[in-house]
Amino acid sequence: MTWTTATSVIPVRLIDASLSAGVRLDVTWPAIWAGGVVTSLLFFGSIVAHEAAHTVVAVRTGIPVRSIRLFIFGGLAEMGREPDRPGQEFLITVVGPLTSAALGGLFLALGDQLDAASIPAVTARWLGEMNLALAVFNMLPGFPLDGGRILRSIVWAVTGDVVRGTRVASFVGSALGAALMAFGLIQFLLLGGAVQSLWTGVIGWFLWSAARGGYRDAILRQQLHRYRVRDLVRPETGAVPGDGSVQEFIERGLYHDRFGLRPVLDSAGKLIGMLEGDDVRDVPLEERLYTVLRDIARPVDLMAVVAPDDQLSVVIDKAYETDRRLFFVVEEGRVLGTVDTVDVVNTLRARKR
Numbered sequence: 001m002t003w004t005t006a007t008s009v010i011p012v013r014l015i016d017a018s019l020s021a022g023v024r025l026d027v028t029w030p031a032i033w034a035g036g037v038v039t040s041l042l043f044f045g046s047i048v049a050h051e052a053a054h055t056v057v058a059v060r061t062g063i064p065v066r067s068i069r070l071f072i073f074g075g076l077a078e079m080g081r082e083p084d085r086p087g088q089e090f091l092i093t094v095v096g097p098l099t100s101a102a103l104g105g106l107f108l109a110l111g112d113q114l115d116a117a118s119i120p121a122v123t124a125r126w127l128g129e130m131n132l133a134l135a136v137f138n139m140l141p142g143f144p145l146d147g148g149r150i151l152r153s154i155v156w157a158v159t160g161d162v163v164r165g166t167r168v169a170s171f172v173g174s175a176l177g178a179a180l181m182a183f184g185l186i187q188f189l190l191l192g193g194a195v196q197s198l199w200t201g202v203i204g205w206f207l208w209s210a211a212r213g214g215y216r217d218a219i220l221r222q223q224l225h226r227y228r229v230r231d232l233v234r235p236e237t238g239a240v241p242g243d244g245s246v247q248e249f250i251e252r253g254l255y256h257d258r259f260g261l262r263p264v265l266d267s268a269g270k271l272i273g274m275l276e277g278d279d280v281r282d283v284p285l286e287e288r289l290y291t292v293l294r295d296i297a298r299p300v301d302l303m304a305v306v307a308p309d310d311q312l313s314v315v316i317d318k319a320y321e322t323d324r325r326l327f328f329v330v331e332e333g334r335v336l337g338t339v340d341t342v343d344v345v346n347t348l349r350a351r352k353r
């Protein structure tokens, strides 16, 4: 998306600049388009730098970052979890706009050093303005923009209540989005700039829906954050002894109940592997009496295991990734029980009322 904006804007801006400067740009169209492509890359790089700043501080303060997504007017670093303290959120957030502002200043200074009517000068100025615009736009105080996160961290710090902070910042975000949409409409009706007003409307709509969606998501994440796996652990483990025979396993009908996967324990009760119903059925009939479960167990699947101190968001994340419903709660090699994704969902539902 950033690509198309920059490549289509640059040539127009170049002509604009040459006209307003009263000079004729002595360049060819291929040169203009080449300049457009280079500028697009630099603009793309600027957004990546903004997101990288968030990411570096997040990782340094102990928050894993899963991915970085890029949008029309910025990016989004997807954090593994929400910050624990308002100061942490403030720091992670503020470095993004600061990076854009610094890049903006650098590009503008660079543009001043170059021959005003040259392609490098025009593109440097454009990049400078775009980076500054990026910094300003992202500092608008509506969640989920950076400014909204900063507002949230301030309300959070003052009231000690992260939910209230999220509520305030999301409200401002929705209001900003609605105001932009209204402004787009007025722009269209009074000034008739169809493309410009549509653009304003689209950004407004994006902000409005992101504020609403971001609010729901943030509240959900905070609730997930509040509980630990230990709060929801059920005592049944489905564990089987490693020295039990395959024959016995089958006779007890253990391969077709709700445990698709079972922990296998050694004689001291420690987890040594896991077993699926199919692993047992694959053992030839004549060998079932003499084959012990330990010998056919597969290695412990870490995606099926959670720790008692894990946040519930870990369960949800693993459930999304594996399509699994039951997870084994394991501490120091011992299976304490299971946690059921349905219990997690019900807990959140109960809290909402």
Ligand SMILES: [Zn+2]
Residues within 6 Å of the ligand: 050, 051, 054, 096, 097, 138, 146
């Ligand atoms: Zn940002």
